[in-house]
Amino acid sequence: MKAANFRKKFHSFQKDYFIKRLFRNLSLNLAMQIMNIKKAFLLGGTVVLLFSCGKDKFNSVPEIKFTSISPNVISNSSFPGQIDLTFQLKDAEGDFGVGGGQDSSFVYVKNITTSQELDSFKFPVLNGISRKNLDVEVTANILRDAKPSNIPAPYTDTLYFEIYVKDNAGHKSNVEQAGPLYYIRN
Structure with a gap:
């Protein structure tokens, strides 16, 4: 009985460990994807600003x-x-x-x-x-x-x-x- 109980606890531990590890990996992947999306938006926004803010052709100083x-x-x-x-x-x-x-x-x-x-x-x-x-x-x-x-x-x-x-x-x-x-x- 002790061996069966041990197997059950070990199996439960493995399942919990696997789920926690999977969840942690998914969380990290999701966090990385969000960071990449933020970086892409930041980079895209910077490019748009640089090209939209062209130097005026004419200035008050001759x-x-x-x-x-x-x-x-x-x-x-x-x-x-x-x-x-x-x-x-x-x-x-x-x-x-x-x-x-x-x-x-x-x-x-x-x-x-x-x-x-x-x-x-x-x-x-x-x-x-x-x-x-x-x-x-x-x-x-x-x-x-x-x-x-x-x-x-x-x-x-x-x-x-x-x-x-x-x-x-x-x-x-x-x-x-x-x-x-x-x-x-x-």
Whole structure:
């Protein structure tokens, strides 16, 4: 009887142990699956946020990008009437060149090859274009700033300029280096 009772208890113990172990394994598997689902949602949410929060194309602070100088080779024997420095301008409000005495926007140019002081030009009046999300090409005549250094002839001087703009709200753009402009002294 004792052996039968022992078998019964042992069998009951095995069954309980097996059920507890099975339940624990199922619980762990379920917990792991829930964690994996949470991780997947978190990762998916992060990806959605990253792609939906793209950088605005336009900003309140103006942004410029140097495009060209034309002509880019000049000489003292054939000095042109105009030297055009061209750059791309982007601004969210477009508060440039309003005219009517309200304008306080400027284009600033400095010949960094010489000790020349910073020069500025009133921004041209922009008529007939949308100002919101302004994206325009601007050309400034920098003839008076294209002065070479004082090295005697013959020589070729390579001139570089720094340019930036300020809008009517006083926001200063990034500073761009423009050039080269080659000045040939015969």
